[in-house]
Amino acid sequence: MSDPGQATFVSYTVEPDSTLPKNTFGLSVTAPAGDSRTFTCEVFNEAGERVWDMTTQGGTTDSSPYDFTSFAGHSLTLRLNYKDSGRESVGIPLAFTQDLSAALDQQRIRISWSARTVAVSEPPRPLVQLDPGGSPVVLSYDIPEPTSYRGRQIVEMDFPVEWFASQTTGTSKSTPTPTSAGGGQKQQHAVRASVIMPSQPRLGPLSSPSPIYADDAPVLGTTVPTERTSDSTKLSDQAITAAYEKAKATGYFDPKIFPGVRVGDDQASLLALREVLDGLDAETVVTQIQAGKRLALYRDTSGRLSYRFIAEPLRGAPSLLLVEYYRLSSFPARYGAGRTIKTFSLLPGEKTRIRVNTYKRSSQTVAQSSSILDSTSQDTESEFERSVLAEQSSQDASSRSLEYYAEAQAEGKASWGWGSASVQASGGVSGASNATREEFAKNLTNAVAQNAARASSRRDVEIDTSLDTKLEAGEEEAVERDLENINVSRTLNFVFRQMNQEFVSVLHLVDVRVAYFNGYGESRMEVPLPQLEDLLDTYIVSERHDAVRDAIVGELQAITDYRGQERTDFVQSRTLTGEDDQQPITYLRVNPDAVSMYRPGPDAAPINVPGVIVAAESHVMRTDGVVVDTFLGLGNALDDYSTGLQTETVRAEQIENGRRQAELDRLQLAMQLIRDKNTDGAKLYQQLFPTVPIINQIEQAAIGTPNGQTQPATRS
Incomplete structure (x- = not known):
């Protein structure tokens, strides 16, 4: 027994006391000095009977002598406590080898x-506990889980060639800090860039030649990279074959034969390279290269390494690009019954067994029925990208876009692009790029619709009522159900409908960058908007800086959404002010707080996505869910006699139920009379419902006789 911060202890001794008479013993209890509590002591004999008790407070209390009349045996028990403790008493058993009368004679x-x-230490804290000041989590009725894909579109700003700095007349001040698609920077060359975009460590390969380990001189104007100067059509079959076999084995591509082809040096990149080139024979490579094309390696939307032969540029054509980054996000919306997939009827009293076979029973059907709206498989993503490419109206623009993103090791898992277009940017008209975005959105939505329709058409659910059909091998067994029509006069009809899921797909612009490109992959230089001035200093002659900047800003400020409304808040200008002796720095950036809303219907919940929505539409996809409904046939299959039998059977059941209800009411009346102690009512109840005597009747019993024989028992 203890209080917080204080512990109470008890001890005992047995000592001789000559003041006690012969054949008696005594008890003394000493309480702590100054303690206001009242301490109690109860004495129990060996039989568990309480013989006496005593109390003490703030000192010592001695009991009077007690004889051994009530203490037979060898032991007794003391139970100690203090009043109002709220705790159980402490038991102290005292056991002796002799009788108590001998062991405790004249003892105290x-x-x-x-x-x-x-x-007093605090109790150990649990591993998990609720925050006392926290609030409960509120469960929402509907939280959709979106599926998102990334992609890019290139909008080419068509400036005159003489506006670009050439390799001989360029007035480059500093080389802009190149960035990869993910936003990581390689090096800071100017105060403006180092203030706005702090340096970040690179986790992957670089997107352009390193300024430390290679020549970092930019490819200006119409300059052709040195590794592209050789005529590939004059290469011999043996040279191309040897270079290709070496590339497959080591991952090194000779730039004279395979210009612009780079892969990573890590094991994963080499394995991916061998996998993609395993189906490409040397004869095809030789034929394509000698035909004036070159091998380009890139990663598709799913992240898998792929290849394509593209035409070599005839000459360098410098241009500035708006590299627009998009997301295609799909949100599940309404869910309901769709097409009827099976109907059948059961005759009165008939039984049957059905089996539901879904499209998910094998890996082949799963692959064929996957869609970008509700899955992220590699096959689905690759199929979608092929559909987008098929919608591309200009194959020349597609090849130029692929040339821009051909450095596969720099792109990671991002797509090399969904489309490209060109606009006249020097005519003083802003917003011309919106036409290319509308075309891009149309191509992409057509590809989404085609992908969704293809996958949905293969999502078949079968309801099989044949009992002799064998189960097919698959990833999961089909679901079986036993059905029975318990009606005796009417058919029971079943209607099975496949459940459909509506998806809302939203294409939204989330980022914009500016790049220089002259048709050769080696010239590619892409920077975020805050580094636009560095890009202009390097690639544009100084007297055209203002005109180019105004044209780019005009296009970015004139971006329109899917409703045709301008979104001037997507790209904004910011100014950084330093100390008094420092000039302020003004730069462009994509507004991180820009959000767009789309409402699929008047009663639907709004969908909020970052950036600017350029297209939105709904698609309905089949699912593996099945809903079933039933209805009775209108015709009666019984004649008048059979119908009468049914009626009388129902009537007999009703009479039996009435009799049982009357018996229950009688018992409830008896209970009520007892509760009310109604003597007169009880007498009337006995007269109305007399007790039937119970007669025990023994049909025949075997009764033993003295000689072991049996005799029939009499009936009583």
């Missing part, structure tokens, strides 16, 4: 209480 049992202050 002294009990001493003591209290000490001790350090």
Whole structure:
């Protein structure tokens, strides 16, 4: 027994006391000095009977002598406590080898209480506990889980060639810090860039030649990279074959034969390279290269390495590009019954067994029925990208776009692009790029619709009622159900409908960058908007800086959404002010707080996505869910006699139910009379419902006789 911060202890001794008479013993209890509590002591004999008790407070209390009349045996028990403790008493058993009358004769049992202050530690904290000041989580009725894909579109700003700095007349001040698609920077060359975009460590390969390990001189104007100067059509079959076999084995592509082809040096990149080139024979490579094309490696939307032969540029054509980054996000919306997939009827009393076969029973059907709206498989993503490419109206623009993103090791898992277009940017008309975005959105939505329709058409659910059909091998067994028509006069009809899921796909612009490109992959230089000035200093002659900047800003400020409304808040200008002796820095950036809303219907919940929505539409996809409904046939299959039998059977059941209800009411009346102690009512109840005597009747019993024989028992 203890209080918080204080512990109470008890001890006892048995000592001789000559003041006690012969054949008696005594008890003394000592409480802590100054303690206001009242301490109690109860004495129980060996039989568990309480013989006496005593109390003490703030000192010692001695009991009067007690004889051994009530203490037979060899033991007794002391139970100690203090009043109002709220705890159970402490039991102290005293056992002796002799009888108590001999062991405790003229002996006094002294009990001493003591209290000490001790350090009380807090109980160990649990591993998991609720925050006392927290609030409960509120469950929402509908939280859709979106599926998102990334892609890019290139909008080419068609400036005159003489506006670009050439390799001989360029007035480059500093080389802009190139960035990869993910936003990581390689190096800071200007104060403007180092203030706005702090340096970040690179986790992957670089997107352009390193300024430390290679020549970092930019490819200006119409300059052709040195590794592209050789005529590939004059290469021999043996040279191309040897270079190709070496590339497959080591991952090194000779730039004279395979210009612009780079892959990573890590094991994963080499394995991916061998996998993609395993189906490409040397004869095809030789034929394509000698035909004036070159091998380009890139990663598709799913992240898998792929290849394509593209035409070599005839000459360098410098241009500035708006590289627009998009997301295609799909949100599940309404869910409901769709097409009827099976109907059948059961005759009265008939039974049958059905089996539901879904499209998910094998890996082949799963692959064929996957869609970008509700899955992220590699086959689905690759199929979608092929559909987008098929919608591309200009194959020349597609090849130029692929040339821009051909450095596969720099792109990671992002797509090399969904489309490209060109606009006249020097005519003083802003917003011309919106036409290319509308065309891009149309091509992409057509590809989404085609992908969704293809996948949905293959999502078949079969309801089989044939009992002799064998189960097919698959990833999961088909679901079986036993059905029975318990009606005796009417058919039971079943209608099975496949459940459909509506998806809302939203194409939204989330980022914009500016790049220089002259048709050769080696010239590619892409920077975020805050580094636009560095890009202009490097690639545009100084007297055209203002005109180019105004044209780019005009296009970015004139971006329109799917409703045709301008979104001037997507790209904004910011100014950084430093100390008094420092000039302020003004730069462009994509507004991280720009959000767009789309409402699929008047009663639907709004969908909020970052950036600017350029297209939104709904698609309905089949699912593996099935809903079934039933209805009775209108015709009665019984004649008048059979119908009468049914009616009488129902009537007999109703009479039986009435009799049982009357018996229940009688018992409830009897219980009520008892509760009310209604003597007169009980007498009337006995007269109305007399008790039937119970007669025990023994048909025949075997009764033994003295000679072991049996005799029939009499009936009583």
